[in-house]
Amino acid sequence: MTHAHEASDAALAAPLPARTASSLSPADAAPTASDSAGAPWLKLSAAAAASAALAACGGGEAEAEAPQALKQADNAPRMPLLGDMGGSGSFRSDQAASRTPTPDELMDWAEMVFPQYFDSHQATVTSGTLVFRYYGGTRNYLGVYQGNVVVLGPPTNNAVVNVGALASFGDAVFSSGRPLNDQDAARFLLQAGFAATTQDIATVRSIGFDAWLNSQFNAPIGISGWEWLNQRGYAAVDNSTAYYDNTYPGDCMIWSQLMTSPDGLRKRVALALSEIFVVSLSGLDFNWRSHAIAHYWDTLVFHSFGNFRNLLQDVSLNPAMGYYLNTRGNQKENTATGRQPDENYAREVMQLMSIGLVMLNIDGTVRRDGAGQPIESYSQSDVTNLARVFTGYDYNQSLNQQGTVPGTTRTVPNTAFTRLPMSLNASLHSNLAVNFLGASIPANTPGAAALATAMDTLFYHGNVAPFICKQLIQRLVTSNPSPAYVARVASVFNNNGASVRGDMKSVVRAILLDDEARSSAGLTQPGFGxxxxxxxxxxxxxxxxxxxxxxxxxxxxxxxxxxxxxxxxxxxxxxxxxxxxxxxxxxxxxxxxxxxxxxxxxxxxxxxxxxxxxxxxxxxxxxxxxxxxxxxxxxxxxxxxxxxxxxxxxxxxxxxxxxxxxxxxxxxxxxxxxxxxxxxxxxxxxxxxxxxxxxxxxxxxxxxxxxxxxxxxxxxxxxxx
Known part of the structure; x- marks a missing residue:
């Protein structure tokens, strides 16, 4: 007999969808519209369902005890449940894999891949030769009985079903993103973060690579570098300490961030970005330079899992970058004096931070002309034109409160400007037309609109994905990624699967979960690493x-x-x-x-x-x-x-x-x-x-x-x- 609350729960009685080798992540395993439309997780004949019905399980509420029917799995119909890998060759219900998972490994995998049915991690119960878990939220049982995987619950029409030999699930379980051993887990952690502790290794082995990445993506950022400086007293105005004139507070800030932050992946990616979007504390010489570098670091941290387009614009308006590459105080042309806009940032934002010097294929290889020479990605004219966009900007002092240094006549601003985007003075912004990289910005375009068009032009350039992604791979995984590796990651940059370009979270995931990063083949390849x-x-x-x-x-x-x-x-x-x-x-x-x-x-x-x-x-x-x-x-x-x-x-x-x-x-x-x-x-x-x-x-x-x-x-x- 069925439990009343099971029989009446229409939502839980919906059939489970079939799964393929390409959908072994929690996100892909989530119910879809097609699932709810009736894609069969399994099909049972009336006779088979009747023979395995729960009539023998007794009445009362469901509990974490093995129902009698689950213990009689010998006679259960055998159906390829929990994902038939189909033509991939990675799983057959009648073919043993090279490695057999333990019951716990199988059930952990099912929880990760099918959270809508096995909704949370549950304790394992052993009853004779039956090892199982009960999921109260969905009222499903999942177990292993005499070497076979069995399921019982609303999705199986409350019938016990043998879904295949435990041995046949090996390739599915271990291809879903779980390390093979402690060494494999540690290797992943050292690519994805700063260190591998025994606790981290155990966690990755328990939940898998993908789930660990999700936990890092969702981890709170914690205290910002800028706030840390304030908490430590580095915003004080005092002639004896002169924090406003010193860089060592910035060193303390960044070491604290790198050594202690729990969101190691985010900070690791931010550090990699700091080596592409370079601002050096050693090259800053203005009031509150340590606060400025702290906010620049915070900007990289904030956008590490965001969108590259937003990162590019926020870096361009950051006061530390403004000082470092001369956009701060950059003025429009003056025909009377011969003054021209400073071209430093215009050149470097293309050469180093977006498209590089030469045209690239999606796999990062160089595009060449008919004579076999690399094709340049931009010209001096592009630099000169783009430089006009970056005129009229200066520190935003709207929140400034000027103060006098005690015991002196010197005045210094407060720290507020160091974490505000630079502001635009329209009178100092060039009104000339801008033509670069095939884009045209008409004369007299307002500064903010001109900047947006320039950022979009760079962002949508075909070079950005391979140029940036290859460097991120170099920082995290290997100096010499194969063109195919670069192409796979660059393709994710161009489209994360949801028609979003520049999704950094998806790019990071693609870098770290790529076969080239995870395969053990790299351990013996001299050119890898x-x-x-x-x-x-x-x-x-x-x-x-x-x-x-x-x-x-x-x-x-x-x-x-x-x-x-x-x-x-x-x-x-x-x-x-x-x-x-x-x-x-x-x-x-x-x-x-x-x-x-x-x-x-x-x-x-x-x-x-x-x-x-x-x-x-x-x-x-x-x-x-x-x-x-x-x-x-x-x-x-x-x-x-x-x-x-x-x-x-x-x-x-x-x-x-x-x-x-x-x-x-x-x-x-x-x-x-x-x-x-x-x-x-x-x-x-x-x-x-x-x-x-x-x-x-x-x-x-x-x-x-x-x-x-x-x-x-x-x-x-x-x-x-």
């Missing part, structure tokens, strides 16, 4: 080993020195061309002979290698020494000391077991990619100094620090695959 940027190595170490700043000041500082620190510091590029060019090729190398690029190697020289090793060795062992960590300024007091340290709690537990210690570090820092030979070298090295449970904490720390340092100095760590 990238050199880890020095600043990313420091952030990875910090996040992996629970770094903290005792006083919350995060005074790591400017790490640009190649001889004594990292040779790279976030938001401190030496020029608008970033720390390295995307097409950099190390001269006289095998890479050059093969035609490959290695952008990050532009940072590598004898000085930078030695500087990195010396700096990181001390940091790993001791932490980072800070003056006056309790104060925002750079003074000195009794609290001077190693304010920024890692907590090697888990490593201390393993310290007397060198093999286990190195295995853990290998997993978290390298996604398990150290060769057996390298693992042995490191393990043997740390075994050379005996450590026992009775050893002092200092001796134990020495072993841990040595192991981490040797890993971070190894070539197999430095190249991320």
């Amino acid at each position: 990238k050199l880890r940027e020095p600043m990313l190595r420091l952030v990875q170490w910090g996040r992996t080993f629970n770094i903290s700043s005792t006083f919350g000041s995060w005074k790591i500082g400017d790490t640009s020195s190649a001889s004594s620190r990292l040779g790279q510091s976030p938001l401190r590029s030496p020029s608008v061309f970033n720390f390295f060019r995307p097409g950099y090729v190390p001269p006289s190398t095998a890479l050059a002979q093969s035609g490959a690029v290695a952008p990050e190697f532009q940072l590598v020289n004898e000085s930078s290698v030695g500087g990195y090793l010396n700096y990181i060795q001390g940091v790993i062992r001791n932490g980072i020494y800070v003056n006056a960590p309790d104060l925002p300024n750079n003074g000195s007091n009794a609290n001077n000391g190693y304010d920024i340290k890692a907590l090697y709690t888990h490593e201390m537990v393993l310290v007397v077991d060198p093999d286990a210690l190195v295995a853990r570090i290998n997993l978290l820092m390298c996604a398990g990619q150290l060769s057996a030979a390298t693992v042995k070298l490191i393990t043997d090295a740390i075994k050379a100094t005996p450590v026992t449970a009775a050893s002092t904490d200092a001796v134990k720390l020495n072993r841990i620090a040595s192991a981490i340092f040797l890993v971070m100095a190894s070539a197999e760590y430095l190249i991320q695959k």
